[in-house]
Amino acid sequence: MSSRGFQLGIWARAVLAGLILIFPAGAMALEGFYGEWSSALNAAKSSGKPLFVVFAHEGCPECAKLESVLAGERARQALDNAVKLLLEYSDYPQLADRYNVSATPTLILLSPDSNWTRCVYRDVGSQSVAEILAIGRRIDSMVAAPRKTEPTAATSARQTAQPATANPAPKAKTTKSSRKSTRPPASSYSQGDETAPIFIPRRQVSRSATQASRDYDYYEGPTQYNDYQPW
16 A cells, blocks of 8 residues: 555544544534534523424434425524534433433424423424424524413312302292282181182191181182181
8 A cells, every 4th residue: 555545544534533523423413403412401501592402313204304404594593592402312212201202303492491401392293494484483482481380289179179159049939929919817817807808719728727726728719708618
């Protein structure tokens, strides 16, 4: 081997070694995107920006489509208000479990207000350029959205307990007779009393009354007051 060929061989190995250092095994190279979790998290902490994370997998057709979209200048600029991270799904199984990632590609946005643990956006599948631009416009508003409070045991108990309310009293059934004024019982009149009603309906008086009470059982239908039948 000539000295020139030997020098080229050394140079090629050096370049290859440099590429291995820049892009470690399993890391996915995409311009403007980090390929490793810890470095992206450190960059997010330094800048205070949210983390835009894409879980992809080698050999995934939808992932390849998404990567081609994210490689475009418009998409990269749209996501400039976040630290961008592209992860190989199989290299981060615990991280995927933490954020319930079970399919690729999955896109999530992590808010800095929770030390980059709160997910404020999630989508699964390839995205168009227009959809990436829309995500970029919404990043700030999604991060600024109020955090949902997790229900405590006491809160859950208050929500499940039924309010103590009094049972409404049943409505009185209105009848034709109840709409008229109530007349005194027949026993309050004496025979020949001019104030006694001329016609009264048949009324069953309590049979437990004594003879002295002079309660009567009147005949069926309108009848003269004086036509009574004593017990």
